[in-house]
Amino acid sequence: xxxPPDALELARQEAGLTQHELWLRYxxxxxxTSALELEALCHGALVPTELDHDRIAHALNERFTELGRNHxxxxxxxxxxxxxxxxxxxx
Amino acid sequence: xxxxxxxxxxxxxSHGIAVVTLVGEIDLQTAPQVRALLLEAAATGARAVxxxxxxxxxxxxxxxxxxxxxxxxxxxAGSELSVRAASEALRKVFEITGLTDVLHLEPDTRVEDxxxxxxxxxxxxxxxxxxxxxxxxxxxxxxxxxMKGADGVSxxxxxxxxxRTVAASNDVVLQMDHDQYSTxxxxxxxxxxxxxxYSSASLKSERRWPQFVPRARARGxxxxxxxxxxxxxxPLGALxxxxxxxxxxxxxxxxxxxxxxQEAATVLTxxxxxxxxxxxxxxxxxxxxxxxxxxxxxxxxxxxxxxxPGAAHRFLVDxxxxxxxxxxxxxxALVMSASQRGGTDTVPTGPxxxxxxxxxx
Numbered sequence: 001x002x003x004p005p006d007a008l009e010l011a012r013q014e015a016g017l018t019q020h021e022l023w024l025r026y027x028x029x030x031x032x033t034s035a036l037e038l039e040a041l042c043h044g045a046l047v048p049t050e051l052d053h054d055r056i057a058h059a060l061n062e063r064f065t066e067l068g069r070n071h072x073x074x075x076x077x078x079x080x081x082x083x084x085x086x087x088x089x090x091x
Numbered sequence: 092x093x094x095x096x097x098x099x100x101x102x103x104x105s106h107g108i109a110v111v112t113l114v115g116e117i118d119l120q121t122a123p124q125v126r127a128l129l130l131e132a133a134a135t136g137a138r139a140v141x142x143x144x145x146x147x148x149x150x151x152x153x154x155x156x157x158x159x160x161x162x163x164x165x166x167x168a169g170s171e172l173s174v175r176a177a178s179e180a181l182r183k184v185f186e187i188t189g190l191t192d193v194l195h196l197e198p199d200t201r202v203e204d205x206x207x208x209x210x211x212x213x214x215x216x217x218x219x220x221x222x223x224x225x226x227x228x229x230x231x232x233x234x235x236x237x238m239k240g241a242d243g244v245s246x247x248x249x250x251x252x253x254x255r256t257v258a259a260s261n262d263v264v265l266q267m268d269h270d271q272y273s274t275x276x277x278x279x280x281x282x283x284x285x286x287x288x289y290s291s292a293s294l295k296s297e298r299r300w301p302q303f304v305p306r307a308r309a310r311g312x313x314x315x316x317x318x319x320x321x322x323x324x325x326p327l328g329a330l331x332x333x334x335x336x337x338x339x340x341x342x343x344x345x346x347x348x349x350x351x352x353q354e355a356a357t358v359l360t361x362x363x364x365x366x367x368x369x370x371x372x373x374x375x376x377x378x379x380x381x382x383x384x385x386x387x388x389x390x391x392x393x394x395x396x397x398x399x400p401g402a403a404h405r406f407l408v409d410x411x412x413x414x415x416x417x418x419x420x421x422x423x424a425l426v427m428s429a430s431q432r433g434g435t436d437t438v439p440t441g442p443x444x445x446x447x448x449x450x451x452x
Binding site: 024025027028029030032034050051054055058061062065070071075 | 353354357360361374375377378379381382385386389401404405408411412415417418419
């Protein structure tokens with residue numbers, strides 16, 4: 001099922017984080033975009049790179065983990081591997 | 092409430108080597124999982140299996156038994172089992188039990204040696220402006236370690252009305268910057284002032300900076316590249332890369348320089364937005380510390396598993412997801428583990444973390 005373009009924004013609201021709190025968490029994980037750009041990414045007005053999407057998703061998921069929920073925000077497909085499953089580099 | 096698993100293992104095959112990353116404690120209960128993971132790694136047909144123990148805090152006799160059995164099995168199958176990033180305590184256990192006769196203990200990577208001083212510094216939490224300077228120092232150390240053609244990297248910023256070198260990977264680089272400040276010419280001044288990149292593939296034929304170039308060549312530098320740090324196209328400073336060889340800074344190094352300059356500009360812009368009464372507030376200070384620690388851990392993973400930055404970051408996020416532990420906690424454990432495995436005597440010479448070097452322009 002396709003995620004709505006503002007899925008990250010909906011997740012932010014559900015996680016109970018302000019825009020600034022989310023940006024701070026995202027920045028702490030190594031995020032490169034400004035608070036304003038992050039807001040645009042969450043609303044779907046800009047398209048994040050896979051790495052940026054995963055940073056935002058992880059910032060949200062760490063908050064959800066604090067709330068007792070298990071990583072409800074989807075990561076990009078490449079990242080979606082199970083523990084102990086085998087990843088291979090392309091030759 | 093979701094309960095995080097106490098033990099997680101990830102098998103990753105790269106360049107014909109299967110790396111098994113174990114996270115948690117290896118005891119009677121988890122030993123069968125270790126065995127299954129090692130069998131899984133062996134079954135990939137990789138020519139060698141490496142077990143990364145940086146995130147293993149404890150290993151009992153059951154776990155050791157699994158290593159011995161697996162090492163014997165792999166040897167019979169014609170491949171090797173080696174162990175990397177074990178803590179001092181685990182290494183001692185391996186030595187006392189004679190496991191080093193059947194297991195190869197891998198030495199640390201070059202990047203770990205390069206980062207050693209920063210790893211030790213990151214283990215203690217510096218505050219306010221020091222965190223910012225430490226973050227910038229980390230950028231130059233990381234840049235110097237990943238850019239193959241670079242013999243040194245520095246960052247120039249205006250501070251209190253003067254251009255200063257706020258981070259340098261070694262003393263020669265620092266002197267190169269000083270030569271530019273004192274002669275009033277050079278690529279770092281031009282990049283920091285005009286907001287454009289300046290480079291010279293061979294200083295031998297360089298005519299733009301007649302007073303600076305002879306000094307640079309006297310220090311053995313033959314090529315140079317300065318990339319502006321930009322915030323909304325406004326120059327904040329410059330990232331400077333020097334090499335002892337002509338034509339050593341190719342397009343690969345240019346791409347890296349832009350990426351590291353962007354990282355430095357991001358950190359500076361964020362810090363600028365969170366300064367009050369001349370010092371950084373606690374929330375951005377904590378965020379910078381987290382960012383720095385994650386970057387260090389990412390550097391370690393890039394070196395150990397030969398991954399690109401994005402892939403190394405995803406690998407760490409994956410461990411965080413599957414253990415339910417925060418990414419910062421995972422990275423702190425990796426950095427602590429690496430910093431405790433060596434002394435600080437392998438630190439490259441150069442200014443310490445957070446050192447600021449004033450030179451009048």
